[in-house]
Amino acid sequence: MKWISVVGARPNFIKIAPFCRAVDKYNKTNAAQIEHILVHTGQHYDDKMSKAFFTELEIPMADLNLDIGSGSHAEQVGKTMIAFEEICIKEQPDLVVVVGDVNATAACSITAKKLGIDVAHIEAGLRSGDRGMPEEINRLVTDSISDVLLAPDNFAFDTLLREGHSPDSVHLSGNIMIDTLDRELPKVKNNELPTGLEPNNYVVVTLHRPANVDELEKLEKIVNSIITEADNGTQFYWPVHPRTKTKLEEFGLLQILEGNDNIILEQPIGYHAILRLNLDAKAFLTDSGGLQEECCVVGTPCVTLRDNTERPVTLQEHGGTNVLSSIDSLPEDLAKALSAQRKPFRPEKWDGHTAERMVAVLAR
Numbered sequence: 001m002k003w004i005s006v007v008g009a010r011p012n013f014i015k016i017a018p019f020c021r022a023v024d025k026y027n028k029t030n031a032a033q034i035e036h037i038l039v040h041t042g043q044h045y046d047d048k049m050s051k052a053f054f055t056e057l058e059i060p061m062a063d064l065n066l067d068i069g070s071g072s073h074a075e076q077v078g079k080t081m082i083a084f085e086e087i088c089i090k091e092q093p094d095l096v097v098v099v100g101d102v103n104a105t106a107a108c109s110i111t112a113k114k115l116g117i118d119v120a121h122i123e124a125g126l127r128s129g130d131r132g133m134p135e136e137i138n139r140l141v142t143d144s145i146s147d148v149l150l151a152p153d154n155f156a157f158d159t160l161l162r163e164g165h166s167p168d169s170v171h172l173s174g175n176i177m178i179d180t181l182d183r184e185l186p187k188v189k190n191n192e193l194p195t196g197l198e199p200n201n202y203v204v205v206t207l208h209r210p211a212n213v214d215e216l217e218k219l220e221k222i223v224n225s226i227i228t229e230a231d232n233g234t235q236f237y238w239p240v241h242p243r244t245k246t247k248l249e250e251f252g253l254l255q256i257l258e259g260n261d262n263i264i265l266e267q268p269i270g271y272h273a274i275l276r277l278n279l280d281a282k283a284f285l286t287d288s289g290g291l292q293e294e295c296c297v298v299g300t301p302c303v304t305l306r307d308n309t310e311r312p313v314t315l316q317e318h319g320g321t322n323v324l325s326s327i328d329s330l331p332e333d334l335a336k337a338l339s340a341q342r343k344p345f346r347p348e349k350w351d352g353h354t355a356e357r358m359v360a361v362l363a364r
């Protein structure tokens with residue numbers, strides 16, 4: 001069997017690490033061998049956004065890098081499809097495995113299906129219902145053409161059945177990110193916090209969605225909410241995404257943040273660093289998908305600055321620690337999160353063994 005797995009952006013790396021290990025484990029215990037080729041589209045290319053994750057999560061170096069880099073969505077998807085088609089024609093895989101909801105996911109699933117190659121989607125069935133999000137388009141396109149749909153939770157599983165996918169093609173496999181969390185957590189739990197941070201008195205901020213960071217008026221309101229709490233004595237630790245950094249500079253907000261003693265701005269940080277921060281954080285303020293899930297399992301109150309989430313299983317009303325917030329309700333939601341208790345919660349099959357279940361299904 002020959003499989004090609006594709007990654008492109010930061011969240012993909014965290015999900016593919018346990019999958020690569022599960023393939024190796026399968027090969028050690030089964031006569032039928034899987035030849036596994038890892039392709040990196042090169043959407044994320046900075047060391048801090050890419051290489052750092054390969055190193056600390058011990059992901060084997062990608063066999064092929066398409067080097068597509070930054071660009072508009074059409075540019076990224078188009079360049080990826082052209083380059084990936086050549087690889088598929090040369091390698092003739094039996095299966096292409098795509099992950100998550102980034103541009104690589106949609107581009108490579110379309111390319112493979114047009115060549116008649118089977119596609120498996122890890123993290124299938126997530127729906128925010130918001131077609132204004134590029135990730136939602138990637139999810140809808142990928143799921144509609146995938147042959148094997150690996151759902152992380154019961155909401156996703158039910159969605160896929162409701163959309164008419166054959167029950168034979170849909171599998172409740174669990175959340176592969178939690179495999180990584182369970183493996184890495186013991187390595188970081190005794191690490192020191194960054195200098196100056198007081199345990200249980202800081203909020204970790206990660207924001208990168210265009211809807212939050214691209215307009216002055218919105219980003220300014222977010223910054224003001226942060227400054228209000230910082231002035232009340234809460235510390236903020238903010239590893240700034242490259243897109244957000246550019247916008248903060250452009251809008252003259254970076255200097256204001258830098259001038260506050262309770263706000264620490266950082267470059268993008270690695271997986272181990274953010275996991276360590278999660279263990280002692282008072283709360284997270286984020287628009288990331290994966291952090292909603294990690295906070296849910298670790299038990300950290302999480303304020304998600306979005307109108308919707310494709311991960312409802314993480315919400316407070318379903319047992320998690322996550323609340324959705326708008327820019328206008330942020331001051332109130334942040335204050336509430338700061339007085340909330342930690343409450344770890346693991347949805348069904350978020351047990352650290354998702355990758356093995358996936359490889360077993362795909363090998364069958």
Ligand code: UD1
Nearest residue numbers: 009010011043044045046049070071102103134135242243
């Ligand atoms: C992408 C994913 C998003 C995911 C996020 C995680 C899509 C549609 N979006 O968004 O789902 O949550 O990754 O970070 O695939 N840049 C750098 N260095 C890099 C990569 C990017 O400086 O290594 C800068 C470039 O200016 C680029 C901008 O960041 O234009 C945005 O990067 P891009 O890959 O287009 O999307 P993300 O916002 O990172």
